[in-house]
Amino acid sequence: MSIILIADSGSTKAEWCLLNGKTKKTFITQGLSPYFLSSRQIQDILETELKPKMKNIQPDTIFFYGTGCSNPANKKHVQQAIKNTFGKATIKVDHDLLGAAKALCGDKKGIACILGTGSNSCYYNGKTIVKNSPGLGFILGDEGSGAYLGKKVVQYYLYKTFDADLMDRFNAKFNTTDIEILDAVYKKPLPNRYLATFTSFLVENRGHYMIENIIEDAFNDFFFHHVYKYSESWKMPINFVGSVAYGFRDVLKEMCAAYELQLGQVIKRPMDGLIRYHSK
Template identity: 65%
Template structure:
C-alpha cells in the first residue's frame, strides 16, 4: 500500500510518499484553504507534486494542514485531493493533530508547536482532548518566532539594546523605525516578518540581553499554556518547530524548572509522521 503524507503550512507543504519500503519527499508551495479554493489547490498539486511522483499509485492520503480544523476548509482540501488521486482514500485534518501524532504516536502526552506561531494540546493517544486557546500573534503566540521577533524589535526601537547589539542589528538589517512600523502595520503577513528576527537571537547567543529575550519568551509559553494542563506534571511534554529545536537547551532547562518530563523535540513534524504511518501499514 502506497501512503502519501502531507504537512502543510500557508507558505510550504512537505509531502512524502511511502512505497515499497522507500520514501520519496517533495516540497510544494503551501496550501491554505483560506487563500485557495479546491481548483487552486488542485493546480498546485498537479503542477508541483504529481510530476515528481511519476508512475507511483497512491492508495491513501493523510493530509495535515493549516486551516483544516474548520470542517468547511477540510471539505475544500479533500475535494481537491480526491480530484487528483481518484482511487485513494483521503484523510484531512489540521496541523495541530499532525504535531500530536508526530510527537506522541499512540501514546498520551502534551504536544507543543513552537514555530512562527505557537500552539499546544493534550493528546490522549487517539484525539486532542484539550487545547489551550490560541490568540494569534497580536494577543498571544507566546514562545513563537513572531513573539520573540517582536521582542527583538522592541529592544531595538526602545533603544534598550546596548551599543554592541545595536551595532550588530544595524549592520545586519540596515533598516529604521519607519520601515519596521510599515512592515508590521501596513504590509501583509506581519507575523512572518516578526519571526524573521529570531535569527538575530540565534546569531547572538551568549549575550545576556539575547538570553533574556529567549528565556522570557519561552517561559511565557510555559506559564500561560503548559501550566494550564494538569497533565503537564503527569505526562511527557513534546515539542516541534524551528524555535523549539533551535532553542532546545532553553526548553530543556525550563522543563527542569517546572518539573516537567521532557519528551522529544523535532524540528519538523514529517519524520514523526513517517514513523507513525509506517507502523500503520
C-alpha cells in the first residue's frame, strides 16, 4: 500500500500527516514560506525537524500545500527542497489555498477563506481554484489575518490610542518598548509572525469596545476587499479555516448574518479535511 505524506504549511508552522495504511501520524515543524526561507533553509528544516520524527519511513507520494506556492518560482523552490530530502517520492506542490479549499469543500463548490498568520480567499469549483482575490502579503494586504490584527494592536499601543487600562494590560503582558517593537518589525526576520503574536491580546480582552472595534474593522476589510469580489458569495457557503477564523468565529457568524451571506464551515486547521480528501 502506498505511503502518503501530506503537508499544510503556513508562515508560522507546518503540519504533516504520514498515512501508512490505516495508521496515521502527525508532526509539526516551523512554517516553510518560500518568501522568507531559501531552498537550502527549507531543506535544513526538513532534515532536522521532520525526518527524525518519521523514523526512516520513506513516503511514496507527498502532497505539499504551502503559503506562497501559487508563484511558479516559489513552487519550484519548495519542490526542489523536498526532492533533495525525499528523492524517491512523487512530489506534488500546490498553494495552501487549494489545500484549504479541498479541506473545507471537498468535491463541492464554495468560497474558501484562510485567516491565519496571513489571509487569502478563492472561489473553488469542486476541483480547482477558479477565482482568487489577490493576496498582497502582510505589508499591503492580509486583511483579517493575525499579522493584520497584530499590526492594529501595535498601532493602538504606539500611538497611545488605547485607554489607560488597555495600555497597562499591554505593558504587563508583553513587557516591551517602542524601540524593541520597531526593531522587530523593520530589522528582524519574519515580522509577520512577530506581529501575529499580538493577536492574543485581542483574545484576552474581548468585550472592550476598542478591542471589538479592531476585530470588526479587520474582518470588515477582509469581507469588503475579498469576499465581496466573488459574485458566488451570495449563492453558496463562505467557509473559513485558520486559527484566527476559529478564534473569532462568533464575529464571522455575526458578519455573515449582517451581510446576508451563508456561513459554511469554520475550522481551525485543514489537515483533517485533507486526510479525508487524499484517503479516497
